[in-house]
Amino acid sequence: MIVNQHQKGWEIIYHRAHALLAAQLAGQWRRKDSPPRLYETVAAISHHDDLEREWESDQLTPAGAPLDFTLNTETSIKQLREHVKNALYRGRWVAMLISMHISFLTEGKRGESEEMDSFLDEQLEHQKRWRQELGLTKKDADAAYAFMGWCDRLSLILCQRHLPAGERALEITTGPSGKRYDVTERSDGRVIVTPWPFEDDEFTVNVEVSYLDQVKFDSNTALTEALQAAPRDLLEWTFVKS
DSSP states (O other): OEEEEETTEEEEEOHHHHHHHHHHHHHTBOGGGOOSSHHHHHHHHHHTTTTOOTTTSOOBOTTSSBOOGGGOOOOOHHHHHHHHHHHGGGOHHHHHHHHHHHHHHHGGGTTSOHHHHHHHHHHHHHHHHHHHHHTOOHHHHHHHHHHHHHHHHHHHHHHTTOOOSTTOOEEEEEOTTSOEEEEEEOTTSOEEEESOOBSSSEEEEEEEEEEEOOOOOSSHHHHHHHHHHSOEEEEEEEEEOO
16 A cells, blocks of 8 residues: 555555556547557556555554555565466456566566576466467557556656646656656646657546554554545546646
8 A cells, every 4th residue: 555644643545546646647548649459457456456465464554654665575476476366357458467577577687586586487387378369569569658647657756746836847757659748737736748658638546545544553553443444535646748
């Protein structure tokens, strides 16, 4: 989960909600520049964080605060493999993108163990086979994943409250065509992306958030119960073409 400090405690955004925001952004992309199989790509974006089950694992720091995902690195190879397996029920295109995302996140661990190396090689083999079966070049697959990564990154910028103050620009990442994109929050709170990649000149996206007024928790059970009872609200961002 994404944990932001709030004036009264904590602002919590579940990872699946962040993924849904990323899918909303993907759905706004200019149609003529959209990746192939757009709807399946949006499905992959929407479900790429289904592995995150905040209600099942320990989500507390040693000090008893809610654990932000950037501090949580305890994902087993078994869980990662199961995530790809489950994605395949939606189709090879979705599974391919999910597998590419897992490769992106875990390739840096190559060399840590034979099990990890075997898993990483397995994902590359899956991706190659699915590309061949789908009649897809590696270049096209990489472009589709770049689109997914772009939407994921922009969603994280919004959810983590990383939009810079003072109308300063922040690089998102390169998109599917290799272009650099920057995001800026105007003084009126509206958001600009340069160059503008979206179909409409103005649109609004949102994510659901939970608020906790308790700063410290004695157990993960206490945190889970507090989250289930926590008030919820919507964060919204209106994007406009400059």
